[in-house]
Amino acid sequence: MMRQADPITTKNKLNQHQAFKISRFKPLIKKTKPHKHEGYFELIFIAEGEGFHWIETENFQIKAPDFYFLKPGQLHFWQFTAIPKGYVMMFREEFIDAVREMKILQQMQQMGDLTRIPVWEDPMVGQIFEDILQAYQEQPLNSDDLIKGYLRVLFAKIANRIRSTPSNGKENPLCDKFLSMLSQQNPIRHQVADYAELLQTSPQNLNQACKKKTGKSASKHLSAQLILEAKRNILHTDQNINQIADLLQFNDASYFVKFFKKHTGETPHQFRSRYFGDL
Template identity: 70%
Template structure:
C-alpha cells in the first residue's frame, strides 16, 4: 500500500544543514519533513513543486519556505541550480537569536515568493554554505548572522506582497503542534490541554492572529490530511477515515463534502479521472 512517508535529512545530532541542488533531473514521491524547516532557493531550472494540494510551476529565481510537517514533492524537467537549507527550531537560541525566531514567526503561512529580484540572496546562501563546510570556530556565528540578514530580506519581500500575518506566540505554537501531531485531535480542548491554556483563550488567540478560531484550523487540517491521503496514497475511504480518527466512514464522507463540496471519491476522480 502506498503511504505518505516522513523524511529526515538531518542526522540525529544535526540541527542545521545546507547543500546545493544535485545537478540531476529527478522527481520525488510526496513526503513530509520531520521537525525541521526547509528553505529552498532555485536560481535555475524548470519543473513543478507540489506543496500540499497546490502544484506550483517553478519560475526562477524562485524561493520556497516549508514548515515542519508540510507535504511536498518535486518533478524537475531540467537540471536545477540552487540551495536547500534545513534547520531545526532549537538551532536558533531563543535568547541570543530571538530576532531570527521572530522573523520566522512573522512569515506565518508564507510558502513561496516567486519573481525574486534580490540577487544578493544567492551570494548569502553561498557564503552560508562555505561557512558550514569550513567548520571553523566562528562558523556558527557567521551562519546565524547570515540567517538574520536572509530572513530580513525574505520578510521584506513578503511585506511588499502583503503576505505577513500578525504574530501570536500561542497560536503559532498551536499551529505548529497541529501540523505535526498524529493522530489529529478533533477537539480544541485537547490541544488547549497540551498547550496548558483554556479552549477559550486558544480560540481567541487564533481568532486575533489569523481571523480563524482554533476549531476552524483543526477542521482545515483534517481536510488537508484527508486530501493528502486521497491524492497521494491508495488507501480507501474506510482506511482514511480510521487514520483520521473518525468514528465511521459515512461521517467522514459527510464531513469532507461539507468542507469541500464533493465526496472523497469525487475529489480523487477529479484529479486522476
C-alpha cells in the same frame, strides 16, 4: 501525475544532534515521492532548472531563480525536467535563539502560509547561500554566529520582498505552539480539549488565543488541518475512502464524507475525480 500506493512518508534528514544543515541540489533529473519533513524548516533556492514543485494541493511550475520556504509537517515533492542547481537549507526552530534572534523568528511568522517567494531575482541571494554553505563546510570560529548573520540578511530581504505584515502585532506563544503541534501530530486529535490539555490550558483560552492571533478559533484550525490531511491522502495515495477515514481516526466513513463535504463543498470521491478523473 501518478499516485503512490504506499502511505505518505515522513523524512528526517537531520539527526538528533543536528539543528542545521545546508547542501547543494544533486545534479539529477528526478521525481521524488510525496513526503513530509519532521520537525524542521527548509529554505530552498533554485538558481537553475525546470520542472514542477508540488506543495500540499498546489502545483508550482519551477521558474528559476525560484525560492521556497517549507514549514515542519508540510507535504511536497519534486518533478524536475532539467538538471537543477541551487541549495537546500534545513534548520530546527531551536537553532534560532529566541532571545538574540527574535527578529528572524518574527520574520518567519510574518510569512504565514506563504511557501513560495514570487519573482525572486535578487543577485545577492545565491551568494548568501554559497557563503552559508562555505561557513557550514569549513566550520570557522563562531561559524553558527556567522551563519545566523547571513540568515538575518536573508530573512530581511524576504520580508522586504513579500511586504507582509502579521495579522496581529503581538506575540502569541500559546497559539503558535498549538499550530506547530497541529501540523506535526500524527494522527490528529479531533477535539480542541485534547490539545488544550497538552498545552496545560483550557479550550476557551486556546480558542481565544487563536482568534486574537489569526482571527480563527482553534476548532477552525483543527478542522482545516483534518481536511488538509484528508486531501494529502486522497491525492497522493491509492487508499480508498474507508482507509483514509480510518487513518484519520473518524468513527466511520460516512461521517468522514459528511465532514469533508461540509468543509469543501464536495465529497472525497469528487475531489479525487476532479484531479484524476474517474479511476
